[in-house]
Amino acid sequence: MTPKPDAFHSHDHRHCSDQGLQRAEEILQSRKLRLTPVRRQALQILLAEHRALGAYEVLERLAAAGFGNQPPVAYRALEFLVEQGLAHKVRRLNAFAACMHPETDHAPVFLICRGCNALAETPAEQVRAALNAAAHAAGFTVERTSIEALGLCPACEAAA
Amino acid sequence: MTPKPDAFHSHDHRHCSDQGLQRAEEILQSRKLRLTPVRRQALQILLAEHRALGAYEVLERLAAAGFGNQPPVAYRALEFLVEQGLAHKVRRLNAFAACMHPETDHAPVFLICRGCNALAETPAEQVRAALNAAAHAAGFTVERTSIEALGLCPACEAAA
């Protein structure tokens, strides 16, 4: 089995980034929604790193690219991307990350490395199934989930 | 099978609250840690409701009970309770709730009702097992987790 490239393994990152943008364009076009310049730039900013960025970090970079530098500029773009499933909010970090699987896997499980801040999305079906079962047993109807693990990625674990 | 009383079902709430305090006392005594007046009051405040309270809500009530009314007063008490497993932080809400199972189940799964704000802790073993398996497959070492579902409790679902 060939290990899939993810945040925890070195890979051609331009590929992630380009693919991410392109898929975003396709998805939004099919929904008749607009990937405006701020939104596009915000997504590029998130795609540039496999880690979560705070809204104010994103804002700084947007401002550097010539957009307004008031908080709503960043929050609005991020909110839009999150609504469209192109980005996620990582609750543990109060920060945002580009979605790596925008068409599938829409309720992600995050692995957050506390060593290098890398963030990976990992397949969620079984975790989600278990959570749904537990919720169902309590008579609870699940609408949204956040499932996050903090720990060490392989490299940081090896270094420790 | 008799349904266990939980946040989603009516029950003698004084029982929850009294039991919670008593268990806290036992646990802290066995660890030679002190349940000081602020900490005790903060825990009572959380135990008073089956929902998560923001730090500033807790602070208000602490102040009303005669304690200092500056944010660190609440945050310190809450931090202590969380460290000792007597309370949890609900990341989705940036808020805190008393732990309902202080000796077992130390990494909870939360069910948050968006209708009435009730919060339930539900058994987590299977969910955690699935999450650990997914993390392991990525070579990731899990240290802490947050697993939270937002949705509707039985009563709010029925009302909807």
Add this chain to the structure above:
DNA sequence: TGGGTTATGTTATGATATAACGATAAATAT
């Protein structure tokens, strides 16, 4: 009873997030 440790009060500030409103640009209808 003195000296370390733990806990609390207080001031100040940092970090995260949203409400509200006016200006602009895009889509739509005629």
Add this chain to the structure above:
DNA sequence: ATATTTATCGTTATATCATAACATAACCCA
């Protein structure tokens, strides 16, 4: 083409959540 509507963006102001730093007080135990 132009008016009308709707979506987006810039900006001001403020709300909400959280912690750093330092002084004072309580506890503990040798």
